[in-house]
Amino acid sequence: MSKPLEGIKIIDFTHVQAGPACTQLLAWFGADVIKVERPGSGDVTRSQLRDIPDADALYFTMLNSNKRSLTLDTKTPEGKEVLEKLVKESDVLVENFAPGALDRMGFTWERLSELNPKLIVASVKGFSDGHHYDDLKVYENVAQCAGGAASTTGFWDGPPTVSAAALGDSNTGMHLAIGILTALIGRGQTGRGQKVAVSMQDSVINLCRVKLRDQQRLDRVGYLEEYPQYPHGEFTDVVPRGGNAGGGGQPGWVLKCKGWETDPNAYIYFTIQGHAWEPICRALGKPEWIDDPNYATPQARQPHIFDIFATIEEWLADKTKYEAVDILRKFDIPCAPVLSMKEIANDPSLRASGTIVEVPHKERGSYLTVGSPIKFSGLKPEITGSPLLGEHTDEILAELGYSKDQIAHLHAARSV
Numbered sequence: 001m002s003k004p005l006e007g008i009k010i011i012d013f014t015h016v017q018a019g020p021a022c023t024q025l026l027a028w029f030g031a032d033v034i035k036v037e038r039p040g041s042g043d044v045t046r047s048q049l050r051d052i053p054d055a056d057a058l059y060f061t062m063l064n065s066n067k068r069s070l071t072l073d074t075k076t077p078e079g080k081e082v083l084e085k086l087v088k089e090s091d092v093l094v095e096n097f098a099p100g101a102l103d104r105m106g107f108t109w110e111r112l113s114e115l116n117p118k119l120i121v122a123s124v125k126g127f128s129d130g131h132h133y134d135d136l137k138v139y140e141n142v143a144q145c146a147g148g149a150a151s152t153t154g155f156w157d158g159p160p161t162v163s164a165a166a167l168g169d170s171n172t173g174m175h176l177a178i179g180i181l182t183a184l185i186g187r188g189q190t191g192r193g194q195k196v197a198v199s200m201q202d203s204v205i206n207l208c209r210v211k212l213r214d215q216q217r218l219d220r221v222g223y224l225e226e227y228p229q230y231p232h233g234e235f236t237d238v239v240p241r242g243g244n245a246g247g248g249g250q251p252g253w254v255l256k257c258k259g260w261e262t263d264p265n266a267y268i269y270f271t272i273q274g275h276a277w278e279p280i281c282r283a284l285g286k287p288e289w290i291d292d293p294n295y296a297t298p299q300a301r302q303p304h305i306f307d308i309f310a311t312i313e314e315w316l317a318d319k320t321k322y323e324a325v326d327i328l329r330k331f332d333i334p335c336a337p338v339l340s341m342k343e344i345a346n347d348p349s350l351r352a353s354g355t356i357v358e359v360p361h362k363e364r365g366s367y368l369t370v371g372s373p374i375k376f377s378g379l380k381p382e383i384t385g386s387p388l389l390g391e392h393t394d395e396i397l398a399e400l401g402y403s404k405d406q407i408a409h410l411h412a413a414r415s416v
């Protein structure tokens with residue numbers, strides 16, 4: 001099966017998570033992704049949170065599959081020369097260094113586009129260029145706080161809370177991938193590359209769009225009727241944390257199922273979708289609620305929505321989360337079990353779809369990773385193991401035209 005990005009060569013000058021998540025995705029779809037790493041140490045995640053002594057950590061292996069690894073000290077004259085050759089032959093350079101690091105290395109946007117006018121230079125930074133914080137180094141949770149996610153996540157009586165989902169890192173990488181593919185299509189029209197920049201703050205804000213919606217509604221009317229604070233609690237002038245409330249017009253909550261006392265994930269998410277009220281009443285054995293004026297409309301239900309959730313929890317008390325969903329799905333009620341990572345790792349449907357895949361690795365044996373969440377009719381991404389540090393250095397240098405002697409010299413000078 002041919003891969004759509006075959007023939008696209010990418011210099012992967014990324015590290016940690018935001019950049020690597022982007023280039024890994026492009027590698028799955030066929031791009032030749034060359035990970036450029038510092039000799040001796042490489043991407044810091046190779047050694048972070050190791051579970052096997054001396055073997056690449058899962059943090060690295062799960063974000064760098066399908067790539068080749070070239071060790072290169074780009075601060076030495078020889079290293080710079082290798083990078084320049086690579087730039088001339090590549091389509092895209094992706095980086096997520098601290099602000100100014102690429103410039104300090106001597107590879108400004110002007111220099112890169114002079115070397116190769118068709119090159120697309122794609123960057124992740126914490127904040128966008130010109131932002132009053134654009135000099136800051138940024139990690140995941142910093143971005144979640146700066147992007148509005150933390151102030152609107154958690155419970156109203158607790159502090160701002162970060163999400164376990166990588167809204168700052170992998171999410172930014174996905175935005176950058178869209179930017180790169182757009183620039184590649186643009187290059188097909190103009191013949192020229194361009195600079196593509198995505199900030200982690202902006203990417204988080206993009207996912208917090210509905211909270212900006214809520215801020216404007218709050219400014220106008222002073223309350224938000226789908227939040228647990230309505231109608232009995234207090235609103236201030238900022239969007240509050242809403243616990244597990246549904247973010248749209250569908251009230252919902254995380255509800256206890258059989259076994260919750262000992263199993264931290266014996267819960268389901270239950271949504272009371274307006275037009276599903278009648279089936280919900282039938283499923284719960286409460287047909288009298290269907291026409292009761294205290295229950296019949298969303299407006300009538302909202303003031304006592306937590307009493308309704310409590311009644312549903314009574315119904316759930318003798319059902320496991322799986323049994324409950326199996327009953328509720330027959331009534332077309334939007335719901336799902338709260339799944340632990342252990343359940344996700346072993347889920348047969350996720351294995352069959354290729355979302356959870358087992359990948360061989362030269363040092364680790366095999367490991368589980370998340371495969372492509374994007375499914376195509378004409379492409380089945382095959383996930384291969386991540387490269388060892390410098391595994392493809394000699395091969396890539398030979399492709400660039402270096403002789404065996406020259407390669408040996410670069411090794412001796414510790415430039416690769």
Ligand code: CAO
Binds near residue numbers: 096
């Ligand atoms: N050869 C020679 N030098 C190299 C090199 C190579 N192959 N690869 C990297 N370096 C150098 C860089 O040039 C830089 O040198 P200077 O500081 O002298 O200019 C140095 O290594 C360190 O790079 P860094 O500042 O990017 O790394 P850090 O560990 O201090 O910071 C991070 C890490 C992530 C906070 C920072 O890179 C950053 O803010 N990136 C942008 C935002 C981002 O992507 N964050 C998400 C990370 S995922 O959580």
